[in-house]
Amino acid sequence: xxxxxxxxxxxxxLTCSRKGTCCHGNQVFLNPWEIVSLANEKKCSVTxxxxxxxxxxxxxxxxxxxxxxxxxxxxxxxxxxxxCSVHKSRPLACRLFPIGRQIQENEIQYIYxxxxxxxxxxxxEVLELPKLTVNDYLSxxxxxxxxxxxxxxxxxxxxxxxxxxxxxxxxxxAESNEPETLIEWRKMSxxxxxxxxxxxxxxxIKLLMTPxxxxxxxxxxxxxxxxxxxxxxKAQEQFGQLESLSELSKASVQIMAITLFLAKGIxxxxxxxxxxxxxxxxxxxxxx
Ligand code: SF4
Ligand code: SF4
Numbered sequence: 001x002x003x004x005x006x007x008x009x010x011x012x013x014l015t016c017s018r019k020g021t022c023c024h025g026n027q028v029f030l031n032p033w034e035i036v037s038l039a040n041e042k043k044c045s046v047t048x049x050x051x052x053x054x055x056x057x058x059x060x061x062x063x064x065x066x067x068x069x070x071x072x073x074x075x076x077x078x079x080x081x082x083x084c085s086v087h088k089s090r091p092l093a094c095r096l097f098p099i100g101r102q103i104q105e106n107e108i109q110y111i112y113x114x115x116x117x118x119x120x121x122x123x124x125e126v127l128e129l130p131k132l133t134v135n136d137y138l139s140x141x142x143x144x145x146x147x148x149x150x151x152x153x154x155x156x157x158x159x160x161x162x163x164x165x166x167x168x169x170x171x172x173x174a175e176s177n178e179p180e181t182l183i184e185w186r187k188m189s190x191x192x193x194x195x196x197x198x199x200x201x202x203x204x205i206k207l208l209m210t211p212x213x214x215x216x217x218x219x220x221x222x223x224x225x226x227x228x229x230x231x232x233x234k235a236q237e238q239f240g241q242l243e244s245l246s247e248l249s250k251a252s253v254q255i256m257a258i259t260l261f262l263a264k265g266i267x268x269x270x271x272x273x274x275x276x277x278x279x280x281x282x283x284x285x286x287x288x
Contacts, residue, residue, distance in 0.1 A: 001113065002113075002114055002115060003100070003102070003111040003112065003113055003114070004111060004112050004113075004114065004115055005109055005110070005111050006099060006110045006111060006112060006134050007110070007134065008110070008133065008134050008135040008138075009133055009134070009135065010133065010134050011131045011132070011133055012117065012131060012132065012133075012134060012137075013117060013119060013120075013126040013127055013129065013131055014098075014099075014126075014131065014132040014134070014136075014137040015126060015129035015130050015131070015132060016119075016123075016126070016129075017119075017123045017125045017126055017129065018083070019122070019123050020068075020074075020078060020083060021068070021119075021121075021122040021123050022094075022097050022098065022118070022119075023074055023075045023078040023083075023084065023094075024063070024065075024067070024068045024070075024072035024073060024074050024075070024078070025063060025068075025072025025073060026063060026075065026097075027060060027063075028060060028061040028075065028091060028093045028094060029059060029060045029093060029264060029265045029266075029267065030054070030058060030059060030060060030061065030091055030265055031092075031149060031150060031153045031224075031262075031265050031266050032058070032153070032208065032209055032210075032211060032224075032227060032262075032265070033149050033153070033220045033223045033224055033227075034091040034092065034146070034149070035049060035050065035054070035058045035209065035210075036213075036217055036223070037089045037217065037220075038053070038077075038086055038089055038091065040089065040217060041086040041088060041089035042077075042085075042086060046058075046209075046210045047210060050209065050210065052076075053076055053077060056193060056194065056197060057197065057205050057209050058209040058210070059193070059197075059209070059261065059264060059265050060265075061075050061076070061077065061091075062075070062076050063075050063076070064076055065078055066080055070122070091146070092143060092146035092147065092149070092150055093267075095141040095142065095143045095146060096110075096138070096141065096143060097118075098112050098117065098118035098119050099111070099112055099134060099137070099138075100112060100113060100267070101147070101150070101267055102267055102268075102269070103154060103266070103267060103268045108151075110134060145220060146220070148220065148221055149220030149221065149223075149224060150266050150267065152220065152221050152224035152225065153224050153262065153265075153266045154266060154268070155224070155228065156224055156227060156228045156231065156262065157259055157262050157263050157266065157268070159228055159231075159232065160231060160235075160255055160258055160259040160262065161255075161256070161259045161273075161277060163232075163235045163239070163255045164185075164252045164253075164255040164256040164259060164277075165252075165277075165280075165281065165284075167239060167242075167248050167249075167251050167252035167255065168181050168182075168248075168249075168252045168281060168286055169281065169284050169285070169286060171242075171248050172245065172248070173245055173248045173249060173252070174285060174286065176245050177287050178245060178249065178287070179287045179288050180249050181249040181252050181253060181286070182278055182281060182282070182286055182287065182288035183288060184249070184253040184256075185252075185253065185256055185274055185277070185278055185281075186274075186278060186288065188253075188256065188257060188260060188270070188274055189270075189271050189274045189275055189278075190271075193261065193264050193270070196257050196260050196261055196264075196270070197261060199253070199254070199257040200254065200257050200258055200261060201254065204234075204254070204258055207230060207231060207234055208231070208258060208261070208262060211226075211227050211230050212230075213226050213227060213230070235255065238251070239251040239255075256274070256277075259273075260273065260274060
């Protein structure tokens with residue numbers, strides 16, 4: 001996918017014409033804190049929110065609402081002639097659009113998809129509206145807290161990846177020189193996110209997407225840190241005493257699948273990540 005990098009000082013046609021075009025036929029991925037925040041806004045439980053408004057167990061918003069004039073289905077949180085029903089708690093991807101934010105090898109970049117400014121496709125009237133710097137646009141959209149949440153979940157993702165590495169490199173799997181674990185990691189680089197989801201045990205998905213954290217819903221950084229603790233302690237409880245090579249290998253693959261699933265929700269590229277991590281593991285002696 002070709003992307004165009006933008007810089008904070010760039011002047012772009014960022015005043016929205018409010019036609020709701022980008023709330024149709026789009027893809028909006030969520031991190032676990034955004035799911036809780038959206039469920040609160042809709043005054044329903046997280047489980048009900050996931051069931052009614054998302055696909056992939058909460059990883060992305062469902063776009064099966066009323067179609068617009070060009071046949072694209074609306075996000076099912078979109079209300080015709082009104083707009084977004086969760087505006088106050090809309091996720092980072094919606095706050096940023098038409099800008100995107102990508103993380104490549106831990107570096108954050110602002111971009112837009114393609115070489116033509118995305119709004120020009122269906123809302124060319126933006127050219128008549130005032131231009132804004134990217135920086136002013138982000139301030140107006142109040143992305144700060146949401147970006148911090150995303151970055152905190154980047155840490156959670158990295159910590160999960162570290163468990164997968166540790167199971168592979170710090171146990172007798174490493175001495176055994178077995179290739180199966182990295183072969184399974186490699187397979188995931190060619191799998192869809194649905195296939196990766198199918199690898200993950202239901203109790204891990206429950207902990208990843210609907211953690212029982214009630215006390216800091218308005219504090220995403222704290223929320224993500226508590227979530228990290230829950231994930232780490234489950235890994236310790238479930239994988240801390242493993243002995244056999246096949247159990248260790250399965251555990252490493254399971255945790256890597258969970259890591260890649262979370263990566264997708266926070267705007268990272270699972271394929272690029274797994275390829276990078278395979279090379280890292282090989283450089284530390286793992287065999288493929
Ligand atoms: S495509 Fe751009 S101008 Fe049109 S509704 Fe979305 S953000 Fe606004
Ligand atoms: S959450 Fe709101 S802003 Fe985002 S796509 Fe759905 S309706 Fe549009």
